Amino acid sequence: MTKIAPQPGIMEIALYKSGEAVIEGRSEILKLSANESPYGASDKARAAFARSAATLHRYPGTDHADLRHAIAEVHGLDPERVICGVGSDEVLQFVAQAYAGPGDEVIHTAHGFAMYPILAHAVGATPVCVAERARVVDVDAILRACTPRTRIVFIANPGNPTGTILPEAELARLAAGIPESAILVLDGAYTEFAEGYDGGVALVEARGNVIMTRTFSKAYGLGGLRIGWGYAQAGMIGVLNRIRQPFNLSQTQLDTAEAAVRDRDWLNRVVGDTIRNRAWLIEALRAAGVAVDDSHANFVLARFASEAEAAACDAALRADGIIVRRVGGYGFPEGLRITVGDESACRRVAHVIGQFRGAR
Numbered sequence: 001m002t003k004i005a006p007q008p009g010i011m012e013i014a015l016y017k018s019g020e021a022v023i024e025g026r027s028e029i030l031k032l033s034a035n036e037s038p039y040g041a042s043d044k045a046r047a048a049f050a051r052s053a054a055t056l057h058r059y060p061g062t063d064h065a066d067l068r069h070a071i072a073e074v075h076g077l078d079p080e081r082v083i084c085g086v087g088s089d090e091v092l093q094f095v096a097q098a099y100a101g102p103g104d105e106v107i108h109t110a111h112g113f114a115m116y117p118i119l120a121h122a123v124g125a126t127p128v129c130v131a132e133r134a135r136v137v138d139v140d141a142i143l144r145a146c147t148p149r150t151r152i153v154f155i156a157n158p159g160n161p162t163g164t165i166l167p168e169a170e171l172a173r174l175a176a177g178i179p180e181s182a183i184l185v186l187d188g189a190y191t192e193f194a195e196g197y198d199g200g201v202a203l204v205e206a207r208g209n210v211i212m213t214r215t216f217s218k219a220y221g222l223g224g225l226r227i228g229w230g231y232a233q234a235g236m237i238g239v240l241n242r243i244r245q246p247f248n249l250s251q252t253q254l255d256t257a258e259a260a261v262r263d264r265d266w267l268n269r270v271v272g273d274t275i276r277n278r279a280w281l282i283e284a285l286r287a288a289g290v291a292v293d294d295s296h297a298n299f300v301l302a303r304f305a306s307e308a309e310a311a312a313c314d315a316a317l318r319a320d321g322i323i324v325r326r327v328g329g330y331g332f333p334e335g336l337r338i339t340v341g342d343e344s345a346c347r348r349v350a351h352v353i354g355q356f357r358g359a360r
C-alpha cells in the first residue's frame, strides 16, 4: 500500500471539461463549442511561427522583452509591468499560487470560469461561490462575501458563458470595496470584443491589488499556441515573476504572439466581423423565440424554456454536424453557449434553431 498523498485540496478538483470536438460517425463538423476564432490566425503570425522552426534547438529568451514591448506599445502600457504565461490560465495560476493557500478564501461568481475553483483548490485554498444577478456579476454580493480571509476575487469581464459585462464604474466600486489585502483579478479573455472596454487599465494604474489578464486564444485565433499575459503594478509583477518558470514560453510562442499583436489590421477585421455576426445571430435567435442577452464576447448564451428543450436543440444541431456547448456545469442547464462563427456558420445555426423552434 502506498503512503503517498496529494496536498490538501487537490482531490477536491473536478477535472476541467473542454468544449467537445467530435460527433460520432461524422467527419465534417462545425465546432462552435470553445470560442475559437473562425478566421484562424493572421498570415503574419503563421509566417513567424514557420520562421521559428530554424531555431528550435535554441532555448528561448527568459525575459519575454520583445513580446512585452510589442504588447505595451500597442496598448499604451508599461512593458516592465507585463507578464506573459502559457495562456492567461497560467497567469491566473501564478496569482493563486503566489497569494493564496490553506485557510484562505478565493471568491468567484456563480457563472464564472470553471478554472477559478480549480486554481483555488490546487493551492489548498477555499473557493467561495457568489451568486450573480440576472446573469450579471453582482458587486454587492461579492462585497458581502468578503472576509478577512479573502485573498483573491476572480471575475471574468466580459463573463463566460454569460457574455455580459460590468461597466467600469462598477469595477471601480468593486476594487474600492474589497479588503486591501485581497487581489481583484479582471480576467479579460474577451476584452477585444467589448467595444469601448480596455480590460481595466485605469484600475490597474490606480491600485496595487488589481491585475488584468488577456489572451491570444480568442480574438487572435491562437488558442492552440497557448499564450496570454497579465498587467499589474510593479510590486505584484515582481512577485509573480519569481514563481514563473524562466522558460515557460517557447521562442515559437513568443515570436508568433509578437507578430500577431502587431498585426492590428487583422485583429480589427476579425473583431469587426465578429461583432457584426454576433448582432445578426442574436436577432435571429430572438426572432425564433430564444432568450439571449446582449453579448460583449465572441459567443452568445441561448436560453431555452427548460433543460429538456436545450438538450433537444443540442441534438438537432448535432444532427446537422454543429457542436455547441452545454453549460449545465456553469449553472445554465437550460442554456447553450454558441460561439459566433463566420457569416455562413451563423446562418447555419440560425437555420437549424429556427427549424427546431418552428417544429415545436
Ligand SMILES: *Cc1c(COP(=O)(O)O)cnc(C)c1O
Pocket: 035, 086, 087, 088, 089, 090, 113, 156, 159, 160, 187, 189, 214, 215, 216, 217, 218, 223, 226, 227, 228
Ligand atoms: C478562454 C478563456 C480564458 C483564456 O484561457 P487561455 O489560457 O488564455 O487560453 C480565460 N478566461 C476565460 C473566462 C476564458 O473563457
